[in-house]
Amino acid sequence: MALADRFLAIRRDPHSTEVLARGGDREAHSVLERAGFVPVYRLHETYHRAPTGLPQDEERGLATEAVARLRAVGYHVEADEDFDTDRRPAHYQPLGSSVVHLADRIRQATTTGEAADVLTELTGPHDGILDAVGQVLAAAAEFHDALDGATDPHTARRLRYLADEYLHVIRTNLGHTRNRLADRHAEHPGRSTCTREVPAGEREASAVCACPTPPRTVPAPPPPPVAAAPRR
Known part of the structure; x- marks a missing residue:
């Protein structure tokens, strides 16, 4: 996960006056949508907005709740002063x-x-x-x-x-x-259950189970040399 994906900004846009949330990864987007935000998909970005038609006090409560939930799970959120909060609600697995x-x-x-x-x-x-x-x-x-x-x-x-x-x-x-x-009724050819048992005839004293050693990866041969072109 890129470090930049841990940063978000939740602010009221000065032009549209919408409450917008920008940044974050898929987990952050899930938190935003559970808090009530609506995703907006554009060619070069995905951001979130508050639902249309909400009174300002409800928008403020929605944004404040989103800030609290995101910070509770470790995201760094820059927010307008109206949306800032020290509350950290309990996080439950969805x-x-x-x-x-x-x-x-x-x-x-x-x-x-x-x-x-x-x-x-x-x-x-x-x-x-x-x-x-x-x-x-x-x-x-x-x-x-x-x-x-x-x-x-x-x-x-x-x-x-x-x-x-x-x-x-x-x-x-x-x-x-x-x-x-x-x-x-078949076993997966690439998987086995480890019994953690060492056979009596095991030669390696450090062995802790009977699982076979992984196959060696043979390095690819180098490309053939390129012949130099004759000088004229």
Whole structure:
């Protein structure tokens, strides 16, 4: 991570009077959006703004909360005096962190069965993660059904389409992958479980396990010399 990504600025723009947050990495952007900011994507940068239509006191509270949350997790934040605060709220791991943990389990899996077990957490028909995502999309569609904006019915239909079509394709294909892994009963060729046992015939007295030594990397041969061009 670049050191510059640990720095942000949250200020009221003197021209547009918007409250803008600039800088930071993806983690900082996640903190900003959880605090209520809206991302703005441009060709050369991504920045965040306060939602439109907020009274100034609510904008001030939103920006102050963002400053507090960012500083609580180690970011250096330059802020307008109105947004400055010494408060450091407790930081809790978001729900996505537990899902990312599944990726770590797959990276450590030594058999197809172990990988299938992890994918089951996604594809479970009753309580899998993808099923839960489908329920969230359905609830968001129902929420829009009750709103009275001109585009709300279209948004509700679009959310249901995402759940019925796109999410269905992901769930179906991932389910097939999980089932093929479950039937395969194979070990990963590049991974092994270390038993921490040293065989009786081990020659190296310093050995602490029976794992094979990693293969030597043979250096690439140097390029052939270039013949000098004849002088004229």
